[in-house]
Amino acid sequence: MTDPTSTSISTLRRILRECRTVAVVGLSPEWHRPSYFAAKYLQEHGYRIIPVNPRACEILGERCYASLLEIPEPVDMVDVFRRTADVLPIAQQAVQIKARCLWQQIGVLNLEADKLVRAAGLDSVMDRCVKIEHARIFGGLHWAGVNTRVISAQRPH
């Protein structure tokens, strides 16, 4: 069986180029939490972040929404920082709001949600960090000594 988390570099590159508005479900307002790290990183790399967290009003200068369905504008990617067991309804909402991609973070691996969004034509990434994958493919992670697996004779762009 192929590893369901083994999305290829070319697919990840396409997803990260196409998706510019990212709803971060479960984004924490605390600076030292991984979700905050990831969202701040995406903001700094030109992405529009929309926090989804019913217990906060504003995070990283962006208004916070209680659920995906309340967001009044188009969302490209739904980035999930929630427990695996909680992902399925988020996946259903991601389809409903016509997102292009459901991204489940490291340790989040809901296969049912994966199946559901794929059937609806969305891209699906599981058990990966959006920040780490962006830095792996577009530069940055390499400086941390990480094996990016990027082999290329092209300048990074």
Next chain:
Amino acid sequence: MADHRFQPETLAIHAGQIPDAATGARALPIYQTTSFVFDSADHAASLFNLQTFGNVYSRLSNPTVAALEERVAALEGGRAGLASASGMAAEAITLMTLLQQGDHVVAAGALYGGSVSMLAVNLAKLGIETSFVDAASPDAFAAAMRPNTRAVFAESLGNPSLHVLDIRAIAEVAHAHGVPLIVDNTVPSPFLCNPIELGADIVVHSATKYLAGHGTTLGGVLVESGKFPWDNGKFPGMTDPSPGYHGVKFYETFGDFGFTMRARMETLRVYGAALSPMNAWQILQGVETLPVRMERHCRNALALAQYLREHPRVSWVNYPGLPDHAQHELLARQMRRVDGVPGASGLLAFGVKSSSGDAEGGKRAGARFIEGAQFMSHLANIGDTRTLIIHPASTTHRQLDDAQQLAAGVLPDMVRISVGLEHIDDILWDVDQALAGANA
């Protein structure tokens, strides 16, 4: 489409280095700078908070050094690497990241002398105790494990014992106790052996040896597999907020390269044994040719071992590449094949016959062999292009008495050769003429 899986020959040249973003330079630029400017106050804050990846100061990271780190990590099939000023520094950074006062280590008995000193003297001074056990016995490792054991340390191919470690078996012992197996993979190099594939959790290298290969430059690298479950309750330093780096939880934040990040930000940053960009570049020039060099080292060493075994002035030969070596089968399971046989790297040891046949005679014959060599260099290094020879009983181990030498695997008549890349006929010639003088 799945990502293509590249072979080590390709990784040795390409991994960790794509054309320079700023200039398009194809070869690796040497970023000989201590520091890197921040774009803004906010960018600086993000970098210090580790929220964005980037370079701040070359004691922490440097783009030229990073190319070496990623390349060795790729060659080892690991998740991330961290380079350091020497192989000893890589080992020290690994152990000091992992261990604290009151912890215990189980280590193979016949290790490189520097590693023995680090564990038995330096770490002992800090309240970290090490049990040294028979490297050939997984049961001995298991019997030495204690509730406070936090690491198992061994060499994939022992120096100078040339003992082959059963990596799978020792990894099982370590994992059954919830602790990582650290393997020093200097002697085989990542071209011949990938301990991570066999279950090791962290690999350390003296890059000074085969990785660099030219005998000009010191360096070390540690590589993390990315597979060890640091949240098993035994490593609070990986899971709790870091007092050394303003509350970052390294495993939660960086996942499968959390150990490397912690080693970088808590240990390398503080103790400062960073590799210079110039030295990283020098080492990388060597790494590009690692696969072709290792093949030649193996070929020459096997030919020399076979020659010595038939030589009338040689009493014994230790080279695990010889088919009748006691550990040859294990070697075959763990090493890449070269010319259709298991590659055993370029180190071998042999005994010089003496006229008297006793320990004193052996010691004299060994020393005279060294003095009689014409181009084989008498020095204390391995993994050079040049053939290197040393007589441990009269040099590296001379402060020990005969019994202590025996315990360390050093026999009076023992000569260690790091077989170089010269023509095999010339190596055989120099060995033969030095032997002729040794027991004359």
